[in-house]
Amino acid sequence: MREPLRALILEDEWPARNYLVQLVEQSGLAHVVAAVPTPALASETLSTSPGPIDVAFVDIHLAGEQDASRAGLTWIENVAAQAQQNPGDFMAPRIVLTTASSEHAMRAFDLGVVDYLLKPFTEGRVRKTLERLLAADHRTARPLLDPEIRIAAREGRSVRFLDRKDAFAFEAEGRGCYVHATQGRLDVDLSLTSLEAVLGPSFLRVHRNWLVSLTHVQAMDRQTGDWTLLVGPGDPPLRVQVARDRIATVRDRLLASAIGLRREG
The missing domain is CATH 2.40.50.1020 (LytTr DNA-binding domain)
Known part of the structure; x- marks a missing residue:
C-alpha cells in the first residue's frame, strides 16, 4: 500500500482553504502538510519541509498580493524556474489549480500544471485528482522527519x-x-x-x-x-x-x- 501524498494548499480565503483541507484528508489519499494564505508562506513550506511536497493546490487569485488576479500563477512560475535552476537540489511539487475562473488555464498548463479544480470543490472531483496523482507517483520512500523542524x-x-x-x-x-x-x-x-x-x-x-x-x-x-x-x-x-x-x-x-x-x- 502506498503512502498518502503530501499536500500543500495555497488559498487566501479561509472557508475555501478549510473545506479543501477537509476534502483532501477525508479521501485518505493525501495528508495536508500545510495550508497557507500567501505565496511567501507556501515558498517557506517548500524550503523547510522535512520531506518532498508531492502536490500543491494553488488558487490563482490571491487577495493582498501584487497583481492579485494572477498571484498564484506567478508563484507557480517562480517554483518552475527554481526547479530548472536547481534540478538536483529542488524537487517541485505537481501543481493543481484551484480557482473560480479558467482565464489562465493555458498558461498554467504550459508550466506543467497537472489538473484544474473549479470552485466550488466537490468530494468526487478532489478524490479523482488524487487518484490520478497516486497512479502516476512512483516514489517509494520519503525522508524521515527532520528532528529540527519547527x-x-x-x-x-x-x-x-x-x-x-x-x-x-x-x-x-x-x-x-x-x-x-x-x-x-x-x-x-x-x-x-x-x-x-x-x-x-x-x-x-x-x-x-x-x-x-x-x-x-x-x-x-x-x-x-x-x-x-x-x-x-x-x-x-x-x-x-x-x-x-x-x-x-x-x-x-x-x-x-x-x-x-x-x-x-
Whole structure:
C-alpha cells in the first residue's frame, strides 16, 4: 500500500482553504502538510519541509498580493524556474489549480500544471485528482522527519515559530486546531490527522480531539471512572481526557519508555 501524498494548499480565503483541507484528508489519499494564505508562506513550506511536497493546490487569485488576479500563477512560475535552476537540489511539487475562473488555464498548463479544480470543490472531483496523482507517483520512500523542524502557529496577527520540544499537546476544538506550548495556546492550520502523520511516534493520538507529546506526560490519572493525562510543565499541568478505546494503548506506550511497573493489568 502506498503512502498518502503530501499536500500543500495555497488559498487566501479561509472557508475555501478549510473545506479543501477537509476534502483532501477525508479521501485518505493525501495528508495536508500545510495550508497557507500567501505565496511567501507556501515558498517557506517548500524550503523547510522535512520531506518532498508531492502536490500543491494553488488558487490563482490571491487577495493582498501584487497583481492579485494572477498571484498564484506567478508563484507557480517562480517554483518552475527554481526547479530548472536547481534540478538536483529542488524537487517541485505537481501543481493543481484551484480557482473560480479558467482565464489562465493555458498558461498554467504550459508550466506543467497537472489538473484544474473549479470552485466550488466537490468530494468526487478532489478524490479523482488524487487518484490520478497516486497512479502516476512512483516514489517509494520519503525522508524521515527532520528532528529540527519547527512548528508555525498564529498568535493574533503574529506568526510564532516553536521548537517541537516546546509543544506538549495539540487540541481540536470546533473548526479550529491549537497547539499547547510553553508560549501558550496558539492557532495552527493543520488537522490532528495531518499533525499526527508529520510529527511521528513521539506524539500519540489519545482522543479524537487530542494529540499528546509522550515525553511531556507527567501522570496518567483516574477520576470518577475516566482516565486523564497530566501534560506539560504548567502548574497545574494540562488535563487531557483519554478515550476509552485508547486507554490500553496509551498506558502501554507510556510504560514502554519507563521502568518500575509491569505493563500488564
